[in-house]
Each structure stands twice: as structure tokens, then as C-alpha cells.
Amino acid sequence: MIHELLLALSGYPGSIFTWNKRSGLQVSQDFPFLHPSETSVLNRLCRLGTDYIRFTEFIEQYTGHVQQQDHHPSQQGQGGSHGIYLRAFCTGLDSVLQPYRQALLDLEQEFLADPHLSISHVNYSLDQFQLLFPSVMVVVEQIKSQKVRIFLFPFALIHGCQILETVYKHSCGGLPPVRSALEKILAVCHGVMYKQLSAWMLHGLLLDQHEEFFIKQGPSSGNVSAQPEEDEEDLGIGGLTGKQLRELQDLRLIEEENMLAPSLKQFSLRVEILPSYIPVRVAEKILFVGESVQMFENQNVNLTRKGSILKNQEDTFAAELHRLKQQPLFSLVDFEQVVDRIRSTVAEVCLS
Structure with a gap:
């Protein structure tokens, strides 16, 4: 199960950990033999996987990848309006996700060396991201949903230099790991x-x-x-x-x-x-x-x-x-x- 869990947390759900667009990554109901405490830990980890998958979808959608044409046909005519600041934000976001990917890779190596690796160990190793991901997701959701209150872009995403303001405001407080991650994203946008x-x-x-x-x-x-x-x-x-x-x-x-x-x-x-x-x-x-x-x-x-x-x-x-x-x-x-x-x-x- 650990192998399937690591795959799901990497963005590749399967039969044990399924993906639902609305509820995200979750443990399949077809495994009643799981202890309630194990299910609780797995669901906690699944929330990390859900955020990671949604981060990667956001990055793919707004960096001009081919997948955008297949999964978001309604936005094909709007590709030009996304702008270079949004692309820079996605680049910074992708770099912030790299430690998470490395942590999963390290866990995979540990699992190969010790097949009896426990779910609790996985949970402990990824605990540093339990506060980081939800905080960064707040910024992503704000960029996606908040309308720009100016004449030129009445129905657009947060646009251009407004992205700098959004990231800056969220980086001013909070826990040091969250602040550090948002400052890295802001530095890329400042470029x-x-x-x-x-x-x-x-x-x-x-x-x-x-x-x-x-x-x-x-x-x-x-x-x-x-x-x-x-x-x-x-x-x-x-x-x-x-x-x-x-x-x-x-x-x-x-x-x-x-x-x-x-x-x-x-x-x-x-x-x-x-x-x-x-x-x-x-x-x-x-x-x-x-x-x-x-x-x-x-x-x-x-x-x-x-x-x-x-x-x-x-x-x-x-x-x-x-x-x-x-x-x-x-x-x-x-x-x-x-x-x-x-x-x-x-x-x-x-x-x-």
C-alpha cells in the first residue's frame, strides 16, 4: 500500500487512492480492513496529495502546456490574457513544490530498502507540508477567483502587478516556512x-x-x-x-x-x-x-x-x-x- 500511497501523493491516483474532481484524493471505500486510525492518517495525507494535484493542474493550465487545450477548452481564446506575471508565479510555485517531490523520492528509496515502512513514518516525513500547502493554496485560489476591479479587466484573473501585491500581502505574516515559500515565489515574479x-x-x-x-x-x-x-x-x-x-x-x-x-x-x-x-x-x-x-x-x-x-x-x-x-x-x-x-x-x- 505504501507504494500506491506514494504514487497517489505524486499525482497518480489508482484503485486504492481514488481521485474525485470535487472532493479530491481519498481512500477507496472498498478496503474495510483498514483500522479507523489508519484511515484517518491516510485521509490526512490525501489532503496533501489533493493540494499537490491542484497545484500542478494550475501550473499546467497557465504556463501554456498542451494539456490546457484538452482539459480547458473554454480558455483557449484567453491564453494571451494570462500574462507573464502569472507564468512567473507558476514558475515560482513549481520551485516551491520541489522539496515535496524530493521528500516523496526519498520515501520511495526508504521503502525499497525497508518494505515494512509504516504509514506513520510517511506522515511524519511529510508533516512539514501540512501547513505550507493550505497556505499557498489560499493564494492560488485568490488569484483564480478574485475579479480585478478595474475597467480593462472586469472579468479577468488577478492580473499583472496585482499578483505581486497578492503574494506580498500573504507573505507578510504567518509561519516562517510559509513566508519563505511565498517570498521565493515573489522573487521570481519580481524578475x-x-x-x-x-x-x-x-x-x-x-x-x-x-x-x-x-x-x-x-x-x-x-x-x-x-x-x-x-x-x-x-x-x-x-x-x-x-x-x-x-x-x-x-x-x-x-x-x-x-x-x-x-x-x-x-x-x-x-x-x-x-x-x-x-x-x-x-x-x-x-x-x-x-x-x-x-x-x-x-x-x-x-x-x-x-x-x-x-x-x-x-x-x-x-x-x-x-x-x-x-x-x-x-x-x-x-x-x-x-x-x-x-x-x-x-x-x-x-x-x-
Whole structure:
């Protein structure tokens, strides 16, 4: 029976441990010789197997595997809307499941060495996952079921950067193993954000096919709250504030309107999906940098200007963003320092 149990816990139910879509993995009723205490332990283990199977189904469904077409035909036309953040979440989730798979493999080796291995030993070996799996399942179910309360995605899954917010909130408390697992998932999702940030801040490119980033092309929806402290913030460049620098940028845009109008684009913040641990003031800096880089690149093309708005420090700034990406935990202090260094460099060129 131990062999069948390990197979079922690996996602391969059979005649002893059966699978029901609604109730999950359970002990077959055709084995009355089992002692009630054994049945209780087996059902406890079956709950682990149920969560594992549902995790793997979720990963298969949203990472573009072929199985999605067979088992979820109603979602074939929605594959593009899943987005890269959801794929990153699934990648992180899969890595969190790896210790469980290894534990099952170790138990299989122990069973081959000792065929008299007890159910209690299996239960003890997998006990570390009894609290982890239900907690992670709460996050998965929230991503699957909660509707996004914004105009663009009224009937979608939690989308884009909102996944960062969901995972972050659940990682803030709880037991250390749960927090550690969710932080690993969040780090993988942050990798997507840093790629988009690098493209935007260093090259003025908005790589956002599925509209998942907190910066969008087009005017603001008008729900960004005013932040007087940002307007008065000193950039360290002759006492110039953020508001004054934006006014100067607007003057330059008007000055060159006839030559640059065909290529200039308007961008704004999508605050409704901005993670709460990234303040709007920081997002505004990121928005300014990307807009300035794009404007400067357009000037290079249309006005035959030479040079780089980042003073040829793209590789340096790319390395700093990569360093942030490699950090296991997000640090707002480190993040804002890098953003400020890039913004200061851009602002100096805008004033020259």
C-alpha cells in the first residue's frame, strides 16, 4: 500500500487512492480492513496529495502546456490574457513544490530498502507540508477567483502587478516556512518587473503586451491622488523640484512640437495595479525617466543629436537593476536609491 500511497501523493491516483474532481484524493471505500486510525492518517495525507494535484493542474493550465487545450477548452481564446506575471508565479510555485517531490523520492528509496515502512513514518516525513500547502493554496485560489476591479479587466484573473501585491500581502505574516515559500515565489515574479523596468528606464521601451505593468501608454485615468510632497521634492540639481523639472520638460516638448509630434507618445501610471510596497512617488520617478529617455531618443533621430541621456552609463545601471533582481527580498531603500541615481543622471542632461 505504501507504494500506491506514494504514487497517489505524486499525482497518480489508482484503485486504492481514488481521485474525485470535487472532493479530491481519498481512500477507496472498498478496503474495510483498514483500522479507523489508519484511515484517518491516510485521509490526512490525501489532503496533501489533493493540494499537490491542484497545484500542478494550475501550473499546467497557465504556463501554456498542451494539456490546457484538452482539459480547458473554454480558455483557449484567453491564453494571451494570462500574462507573464502569472507564468512567473507558476514558475515560482513549481520551485516551491520541489522539496515535496524530493521528500516523496526519498520515501520511495526508504521503502525499497525497508518494505515494512509504516504509514506513520510517511506522515511524519511529510508533516512539514501540512501547513505550507493550505497556505499557498489560499493564494492560488485568490488569484483564480478574485475579479480585478478595474475597467480593462472586469472579468479577468488577478492580473499583472496585482499578483505581486497578492503574494506580498500573504507573505507578510504567518509561519516562517510559509513566508519563505511565498517570498521565493515573489522573487521570481519580481524578475519580470525588473526586466520591464530595465527596458523602460534604460531604453524608453514599454514591453507590456498584456497591459500588466504599472506604466501604460495613454493619459491617466484621473484617479492618481495628488502628492504635494513629490512636487516639492528636491532632486539635488540646483534645488530644482520634480514639478519644476516636469514643467521644463513640457516647455521643451512644446518647443520641438513640430518635429517630434509624430513620434512622441503620452504615458501615465496605472495606479490601480501598482503594488502597495512601491510608493506612487517612486513610480512617478520611474515614469519620468522612461519618458525622458524616449524623448531624448526621438530627438536623436529627428534632430540628429548625439550622445546618451544616461551619459553612456546604461551598462552600469543595468548591472544595478540586475543586482536588485538577484536579492531574495525586495528592499524599497535599495530600489529607490537606484531609481534616484538614474533619475538624477537623466535630469542633468535635460537641464544641459
